[in-house]
Amino acid sequence: MELDSIECVSSTDGMDEDEIHHHNLHHPHPHHGHHQFSSSKPHNNTNxxxxxxxxxxxxxxxxxxxxxxxxxxxxxxxxxxxxxxxxxxxxxxxxxxxxxxxxxxxxxxxxxxxxxxxxxxxxxxxLDLPCKYYNLGCPEIFPYYSKLKHEAICNYRPYNCPYAGSECSVVGDIPFLVAHLRDDHKVDMHTGCTFNHRYVKSNPREVENATWMLTVFHCFGQYFCLHFEAFQLGMGPVYMAFLRFMGDETEARNYSYSLEVGANGRKLIWEGTPRSIRDSHRKVRDSHDGLIIQRNMALFFSGGDRKELKLRVTGRIWKEQQNPDAGVCIPNLCS
Structure with a gap:
C-alpha cells in the first residue's frame, strides 16, 4: 500500500527552519550484520x-x-x-x-x-564467574546462579536499536547505535536542546500503525530520540510525540523535556521525563507517556479545509541540577 509522505521542518537553538527530506511511514532498511558484541565463540567440546x-x-x-x-x-x-x-x-x-x-x-x-x-x-x-559483559566494563563477579540473574539487568548490557519503523535486531553501546541510526536508518541528527518540527500529511483520516519519524538530538553530552507517529486508538487515529533517552533509566531521570503544539487559538503542552531506550518504543507508546493529539484537535490546529494535517511541534530539553543548599532541583537550561 502506498503511503503519504511526511514533511518535517526542524530548527534547533534559534536556527532558521531548514527543509528536511520527506519521510515515508515505513522505512524498510535491511540489516544483514550483527553488532560486534553479539559474537559466537567456537566450542571444542570433549568427552x-x-x-x-x-x-x-x-x-x-x-x-x-x-x-x-x-x-x-x-x-x-x-x-x-x-x-x-x-x-x-x-x-x-x-x-x-x-x-x-x-x-x-x-x-x-x-x-x-x-x-x-x-x-x-x-x-x-x-564457580564464581565475571559478568559476561565484563568486556563492556562490568567489574562484578558472582556465584554462578546469581550471575545469571545479574546479567538480565546489568547496566553494561548492550542496548537494543531504538528505531521503531522496522523490526531491527541490532544491539550495541550508545556510540555504536548512534552511528547505526545515522548510517543505516538515515535518521536526522541535530545538535541542540530545542526543536521546531512541522509535520504535513494529506488525507489525515487514513492512518497506518507506523512511526512517522525519529529524530536524534545531541545535547548535554547525551543523545535523545524524538518520536512522532500516528496510530489507531479506538475508532480513530491519534498523533503522539515523545522523547526517549539513549541511556539507562537512572540517567534519564536527570533530564526533563517539554512539547507544545498549537494554532488557531488552541494549544497543548506536555512536560515530562524522557523514558530510557531500555523501555521499548511500543511500551512507551502504549503507556501514552507523551503528547497525544486527538484527530479533531489536530484538525483544529491544521485549519483550512481539514483535508490536510499540518502540525507544528516545538520543544526543549533541560537538565535537572541539584541545588545542595535548597535541596531541590532547578533547571539547567541549554545555552
Missing amino acids: NANIISNIVGATAIAPATSVHELLECPVCTNSMHPPIHQCHNGHTLCSTCKTRVHNRCPTCRQELGDIRCLALEKVAES
Whole structure:
C-alpha cells in the first residue's frame, strides 16, 4: 500500500527552519550484520572425562573465563545451568537447545538420549564467574546462579536499536547505535536542546500503525530520540510525540523535556521525563507517556479545509541540577 509522505521542518537553538527530506511511514532498511558484541565463540567440546580433567588440572592457574567457556552451550552460546545434557561422546548442550535440535547432538549428530552431565553441573554450582559483559566494563563477579540473574539487568548490557519503523535486531553501546541510526536508518541528527518540527500529511483520516519519524538530538553530552507517529486508538487515529533517552533509566531521570503544539487559538503542552531506550518504543507508546493529539484537535490546529494535517511541534530539553543548599532541583537550561 502506498503511503503519504511526511514533511518535517526542524530548527534547533534559534536556527532558521531548514527543509528536511520527506519521510515515508515505513522505512524498510535491511540489516544483514550483527553488532560486534553479539559474537559466537567456537566450542571444542570433549568427552566428560576430558572436561573434568581440564577443570581439575587447570583450575589453579587458568582464568575463570576458560572454565566459563566450558559452560557455554554450543547452540545458543548462553551459559548452561542444570539440567546440562550430553551425548554418548560427551558433547554438552543446554536443556532448551536439546529440544531445538530434535534430540540430535549438534556436534557429532549422535542421538542425545537423556544423559545428564552431573560433573559439569556441580562445577557450575561451585564457580564464581565475571559478568559476561565484563568486556563492556562490568567489574562484578558472582556465584554462578546469581550471575545469571545479574546479567538480565546489568547496566553494561548492550542496548537494543531504538528505531521503531522496522523490526531491527541490532544491539550495541550508545556510540555504536548512534552511528547505526545515522548510517543505516538515515535518521536526522541535530545538535541542540530545542526543536521546531512541522509535520504535513494529506488525507489525515487514513492512518497506518507506523512511526512517522525519529529524530536524534545531541545535547548535554547525551543523545535523545524524538518520536512522532500516528496510530489507531479506538475508532480513530491519534498523533503522539515523545522523547526517549539513549541511556539507562537512572540517567534519564536527570533530564526533563517539554512539547507544545498549537494554532488557531488552541494549544497543548506536555512536560515530562524522557523514558530510557531500555523501555521499548511500543511500551512507551502504549503507556501514552507523551503528547497525544486527538484527530479533531489536530484538525483544529491544521485549519483550512481539514483535508490536510499540518502540525507544528516545538520543544526543549533541560537538565535537572541539584541545588545542595535548597535541596531541590532547578533547571539547567541549554545555552
